[in-house]
Amino acid sequence: MIYKLLTTTEWDDALAAGHFEGTAADRQSGFVHLSGADQVVETARRHYAGATGLTLLTVDPDRLGVALRWEPSRDGALFPHLYGPLPVPAVVAADALPADRPAADAVAALLG
Known part of the structure; x- marks a missing residue:
């Protein structure tokens, strides 16, 4: 599995649209x-420190499909990049992160 952090509002909008076009940084x-x-x-630690209302x-x-590519990014590590919208049916789980924990800690707890 691969993962995407976004605001819960962005996820709600994606559910209504049937796909997620990406965050401002993605676009x-x-x-x-x-x-x-x-x-x-x-990723949560670097890009979402202090953020709340995340999913x-x-x-x-x-x-x-072929819109997914693994490309070098941070420190040369290969990251999954999706060239096109993320279809809602590709999402197998959506977990709202608790607002009372740092995003990185909440993600670590979810992934066990």
Whole structure:
């Protein structure tokens, strides 16, 4: 599985639309930034420190087809990038993160 952190409002909008076009940072990059299981806690720490109202999406990469590419990013590590909208049916779980914990800690707890 791969993962996407976004605001709960963004997820609600995606549910209504049937797909997620990406965050402002995603749209600026030209792709939806995703993370592997071994990367998502650090992504939360770096990009969502102090943020509340977040949801962690668990995404089945097999449902994304050729639009998903693993490309070098942070420190040369390969990250999953989705070139196109994230279809809601590719999301196998959506977990709202508790507001009383740092995002990285909440993600780590969810992933066990």
